[in-house]
Amino acid sequence: KNQVEQSPQSLIILEGKNCTLQCNYTVSPFSNLRWYKQDTGRGPVSLTIMTFSENTKSNGRYTATLDADTKQSSLHITASQLSDSASYICVVSSILTGGGNKLTFGTGTQLKVEL
Amino acid sequence: DGGITQSPKYLFRKEGQNVTLSCEQNLNHDAMYWYRQDPGQGLRLIYYSQIVNDFQKGDIAEGYSVSREKKESFPLTVTSAQKNPTAFYLCASRRIAGGPADTQYFGPGTRLTVL
Numbered sequence: 001k002n003q004v005e006q007s008p009q010s011l012i013i014l015e016g017k018n019c020t021l022q023c024n025y026t027v028s029p030f031s032n033l034r035w036y037k038q039d040t041g042r043g044p045v046s047l048t049i050m051t052f053s054e055n056t057k058s059n060g061r062y063t064a065t066l067d068a069d070t071k072q073s074s075l076h077i078t079a080s081q082l083s084d085s086a087s088y089i090c091v092v093s094s095i096l097t098g099g100g101n102k103l104t105f106g107t108g109t110q111l112k113v114e115l
Numbered sequence: 116d117g118g119i120t121q122s123p124k125y126l127f128r129k130e131g132q133n134v135t136l137s138c139e140q141n142l143n144h145d146a147m148y149w150y151r152q153d154p155g156q157g158l159r160l161i162y163y164s165q166i167v168n169d170f171q172k173g174d175i176a177e178g179y180s181v182s183r184e185k186k187e188s189f190p191l192t193v194t195s196a197q198k199n200p201t202a203f204y205l206c207a208s209r210r211i212a213g214g215p216a217d218t219q220y221f222g223p224g225t226r227l228t229v230l
């Protein structure tokens with residue numbers, strides 16, 4: 001069964017500090033992995049996407065890593081800001097037999113950045 | 116939210132009533148999706164459509180129905196057969212031509228509450 005597990009479930013950090021969110025997956029066959037940011041009451045917004053051959057991808061203060069051998073990914077946020085407070089969702093795409101793809105969503109890490 | 120609109124933002128329904136959630140996109144995307152989000156769970160796929168007048172059941176289609184009469188519109192009806200309809204509903208769309216790496220763009224969501 002395809003699964004995506006994220007840790008920690010929630011995290012509180014002080015503004016300006018760095019943090020790292022984890023994602024472990026058991027999705028096969030693997031196509032790509034994305035990190036989404038979801039503000040409360042809003043739709044998710046894509047931050048990064050990585051395919052099998054990529055092991056790091058940056059988007060401003062967000063840096064995602066991927067280890068396809070251990071099936072682990074991380075999202076590192078540097079110099080956090082109050083606006084980083086949101087849920088961060090790891091999403092793994094697998095290719096379906098006959099074409100198309102299926103997304104498996106993690107439950108998210110709820111990040112709160114405080115003054 | 117990138118060119119995808121959902122309405123209404125909040126919806127209240129009495130038990131036994133059907134309600135229809137609207138989703139419109141002006142991105143000229145081929146595929147559209149409906150997800151349900153519950154606290155502590157990852158997004159779950161309800162229905163998806165890759166072409167006009169065709170749609171497929173997702174993982175939790177029971178109690179829901181959809182139509183795809185126009186490329187830009189993919190309304191979701193929550194019927195009285197859905198036993199636990201209170202949730203946050205997200206619509207998404209994506210371009211198919213780019214393959215599995217093409218991003219799903221999400222709308223702002225509709226929060227449905229059954230009274």
